[in-house]
Amino acid sequence: MTAIVLGNFDGCHLGHRALFEALKMRAQKNNTQPLAISFEPHTRHIIQEPGHPELLTPNEEKKELIENFGVPLVLQKFDKDLFAVPFRSFVNDFAIQKYGTKIWVLGLDQRFGRGGKGSAETLRAFFPDLLIHEINPVLFENEAISSSRIREALKKGDIAQANAMLGRNYFISGIVVHGLGQGKLLGSPTANLQLPDHKLLPKNGVYFGTASFDNQKHKAVINIGNRPSLGSRPVGLEAHLLNFDGDLYDKKLSVELAGRIRDEIKFDNLDALKEQIKKDIAFCNSCK
Secondary structure, three states: OEEEEEOOOOOOOHHHHHHHHHHHHHHHHOOOEEEEEEEEOOHHHHHOOOOOOOEOOOHHHHHHHHHHOOOOEEEEEOOHHHHOOOHHHHHHHHHHHHOOEEEEEEEOOOOEOHHHOEOHHHHHHHOOOOEEEEEOOOEEOOEEOOHHHHHHHHHOOOHHHHHHHHOOOEEEEEEEEOOOOHHHHOOOOOEEEEOOOOEOOOOOEEEEEEEEEOOEEEEEEEEEEOOHHHOOOOOEEEEEEOOOOOOOOOOEEEEEEEEEEEOOOOOOOHHHHHHHHHHHHHHHHHOO
């Protein structure tokens, strides 16, 4: 028998964390196994537009975060066939028969299933043998924390607000790939990341934070954008690691964004760009 939570859990933010903590408590109290059930792909990528919304936590990141909270995660394939399953069949065939659900923990007013007919109220009405628990939303600035609010904050470049709702620094992980070598020519070599599909990048600009690989962590200046001073290119992410001199190609690098330094600017010449990069590095170095 299991105690479950169900959702996309994009971002694994403080609201999701409250669900996971309630799940663990209810599971322990009733001697059942906790289980988080999420979907692949994000349900709105099937129901609405593929690739939208952009993701705060692609599956690999989501799995790592949720399991670090002490809850096993199952990724259920989501498609139009599953979306079309009536609410009662979904609960019986999917939650109860497939996953052995005995306890269901939901956020207040959470809806699921075709037509949004799944709720704490309908679960209690049609499945009286299930133990249903609702928890209140976690608030930030008097509003419920949501993945949508975090996306909006990141798109505005408000990394402080996004991190406050996440309960951690927003991070972006990827494999280091070869760039054009322009950073090295400027005296500040950078690691260019190959990004996961549909990963949300914050507003273009220069950020400070950390970059981690192979159990090493370095302060880093992170540029997100198309580097207008060096010719146009697709929007990407590159990180300059402070106090590091080595080869990162083909390594997995995880970049955490702790704050925003400035907008991305087109400089009149490379000397002006070099001077600004020095200032960015000095600012990053001064941060805790």
